[in-house]
Amino acid sequence: MKVTVKLIGPFIYKAGFSEKVIDLEPGATVSKVILTLNLDSSRPHIVTRNGRAVAPTEQLEDGDRLVIAPIYSGG
Amino acid sequence: MYGWTGNILRIDLSHRIYKKESFDEKFALKWVGGRGFALKILWDELKPGIDPLGPENKLIIAVGPIAGIPAPNTGKTVVAAKSPLTGGYGDGNLGTRVTDQMRKAGYDVIIIEGKADNPTYLYIEDDKVEFLPASEIWGKGTYETQDWLYTRYGKGAGLLTIGQGGENLNLYAMIRSLEGRAGGRPGIGAVMGSKKLKAIVVKGSKPIPQADPEGMKKLGTEDLRKVQQIDRETGWSIQGTTGVLAWCNEVAALPVRNMRKTFHPEAWKIDGERLNAARVATYGCPNCTMRCGITILDHEGHKSELDYENIGMLGSNLEIFELDQVASLNYLCDDYGIDTISAGGTLAFYADAIDHGAIEGDFRFGDAEKAKELLRLAALRDGKLGNMLANGSLRMAREIGHGSEAYAMQVKGLEISAYNCKFIPGMALAYGTSPIGAHHKESWVITFEIKQTERGSYGPEKAAKVIELQRIRGGLFEFIVACRFPWIELGWDVKNYAIYFNKITGLNWTVEDFWKVADRIYSLMKFFWVREFPNWNRQMDYPPMVWFDPTNADKEGPIAGKILELDKYDRLLDYYYEQRGWDKRGIPTLKTAQELDLIEEATEVQKFTKLE
Numbered sequence A: 001m002k003v004t005v006k007l008i009g010p011f012i013y014k015a016g017f018s019e020k021v022i023d024l025e026p027g028a029t030v031s032k033v034i035l036t037l038n039l040d041s042s043r044p045h046i047v048t049r050n051g052r053a054v055a056p057t058e059q060l061e062d063g064d065r066l067v068i069a070p071i072y073s074g075g
Numbered sequence B: 001m002y003g004w005t006g007n008i009l010r011i012d013l014s015h016r017i018y019k020k021e022s023f024d025e026k027f028a029l030k031w032v033g034g035r036g037f038a039l040k041i042l043w044d045e046l047k048p049g050i051d052p053l054g055p056e057n058k059l060i061i062a063v064g065p066i067a068g069i070p071a072p073n074t075g076k077t078v079v080a081a082k083s084p085l086t087g088g089y090g091d092g093n094l095g096t097r098v099t100d101q102m103r104k105a106g107y108d109v110i111i112i113e114g115k116a117d118n119p120t121y122l123y124i125e126d127d128k129v130e131f132l133p134a135s136e137i138w139g140k141g142t143y144e145t146q147d148w149l150y151t152r153y154g155k156g157a158g159l160l161t162i163g164q165g166g167e168n169l170n171l172y173a174m175i176r177s178l179e180g181r182a183g184g185r186p187g188i189g190a191v192m193g194s195k196k197l198k199a200i201v202v203k204g205s206k207p208i209p210q211a212d213p214e215g216m217k218k219l220g221t222e223d224l225r226k227v228q229q230i231d232r233e234t235g236w237s238i239q240g241t242t243g244v245l246a247w248c249n250e251v252a253a254l255p256v257r258n259m260r261k262t263f264h265p266e267a268w269k270i271d272g273e274r275l276n277a278a279r280v281a282t283y284g285c286p287n288c289t290m291r292c293g294i295t296i297l298d299h300e301g302h303k304s305e306l307d308y309e310n311i312g313m314l315g316s317n318l319e320i321f322e323l324d325q326v327a328s329l330n331y332l333c334d335d336y337g338i339d340t341i342s343a344g345g346t347l348a349f350y351a352d353a354i355d356h357g358a359i360e361g362d363f364r365f366g367d368a369e370k371a372k373e374l375l376r377l378a379a380l381r382d383g384k385l386g387n388m389l390a391n392g393s394l395r396m397a398r399e400i401g402h403g404s405e406a407y408a409m410q411v412k413g414l415e416i417s418a419y420n421c422k423f424i425p426g427m428a429l430a431y432g433t434s435p436i437g438a439h440h441k442e443s444w445v446i447t448f449e450i451k452q453t454e455r456g457s458y459g460p461e462k463a464a465k466v467i468e469l470q471r472i473r474g475g476l477f478e479f480i481v482a483c484r485f486p487w488i489e490l491g492w493d494v495k496n497y498a499i500y501f502n503k504i505t506g507l508n509w510t511v512e513d514f515w516k517v518a519d520r521i522y523s524l525m526k527f528f529w530v531r532e533f534p535n536w537n538r539q540m541d542y543p544p545m546v547w548f549d550p551t552n553a554d555k556e557g558p559i560a561g562k563i564l565e566l567d568k569y570d571r572l573l574d575y576y577y578e579q580r581g582w583d584k585r586g587i588p589t590l591k592t593a594q595e596l597d598l599i600e601e602a603t604e605v606q607k608f609t610k611l612e
């Protein structure tokens, strides 16, 4: 299945891209994506799937948009 | 007494006199510094009902015990006065060399009273104060003013200046320092302008009194290095605060079109990634190793230092998606010395009001060139339109009518910063209860709310989180006076600040002691408002009504059809008031005043309204 991953802020420079479509096995979870991208999951972060926050164990579906962001405070 | 100089410098511009006064340990321990000192002095010394732009208002510059000491990120100073924009308590902080220079000159607080006959600037060097003519710099922007002063006093001098916005009493004029630092959103720069005070230069040469200066120097220097290391590992300062724009766009929280919309397909054009790629310089505050001032060239070729609020309020909220043009608007605000948030909010309101037929005009969302012209009119109070724009969105709405107050995006008269809370109740509460009017700096609950709670819920845990963050952000960091970013962005433990505080003061405080001071300050800030507005009611803590209007709900996207609900927001306010020990009107009760050692203040406020 295909999932669009959008990275925010510093994660862009860790993973080397800002947004791309990735191929995943059906039933892949949010943590699987973080693992695949080699992002440090121990750093506080927030993941949203189609605009809503999701748990690491949540399974993704074809066509999802996943946004992975560090915690921010704004200006 | 270690940690405080124990001195207040009182300057009377009307009579061109000054004197050094002292404060005792009791005052220091009760109010700690920065916002705490400023608030208590304004409460004690201002008569209620005074004209904020009259000579009776006082401009307070205050630092705290950790300010200026090399440690993570201690280069901030608080500026405060009765706000001409809101009529209530107003303050802000900014990164400036004044922080350590005023401590070295021997002061924790500078009080500026009265009004000069002619444009004046102050030169403060240790025990000496000079009142100098500012005729050569009056009418100039903040950049030229700073250059003029640097030429005379050197780059190491602490400078605070206003631009034409402050001179012309634009109600959201700020005080500026360094390349792009600004503070005092609720018109503190206009208060300075009303006193005909163009600039303050501070130089000091004395040591800052500390209980353990050697230990603090070692620890502070090590910790500055550690914070720098964490920043490098996490990469936070690559985009700094501007990274948040892309995220807000994804979760439908971006201000777009006077906050009518919550995301925009072109937002990427002005996001942190583009900004970092366009970077020509990086600036920051003193004593900081995670410098967040990303600087790019604007449309006219000026260096313009931007943060998230700037790109959100002058970019997406005006539907201007050309980065160099957003940078131009930001440069103009900085040079005129007006707040980018209120300027963006007011211009967006004007465009929205034209769209809705409430006023006639030729400004449209997306028109960067016209926006530049409007900023000039607002900063100079040029003509009828300039005067309206200079007064901020609430006054403008009241003047033009046609129900436009509902979409003047402000609370208590201060424009909402760049988080669109159309469907984020806890963040709306944070804006509603921010003690200077809508400002994110007091409490930023949005990620907690979206990550850890049901987004559309209104439970007591959201009120508790708002208060927890207000204690740290609007409390601790505003009274010890330091930048909150090492803690909030890099996870630098808040307990470190207790360690610094104790090393500097020789005391043995815990963070719980800080929370008590924070609660005291929040309750006194509320008393300040109530004394100015004796018919105080909970509606003063409401966000704008358009956020409750179902016809304003998003038609598509993650929050399509969703909107805040007023009865539930009221319940959330109740939770907040209960947890703070405030009554249903949002006023601290007598019992709370007693617990917070505010009995004298409660007696004073009872002259204006009865406390429960």
Ligand code: SF4
Binding pocket: B073, B074, B075, B095, B283, B284, B285, B287, B288, B289, B290, B291, B292, B293, B483, B484, B485, B486
């Ligand atoms: S992180 Fe940014 S705002 Fe904070 S002290 Fe450093 S430069 Fe200033």
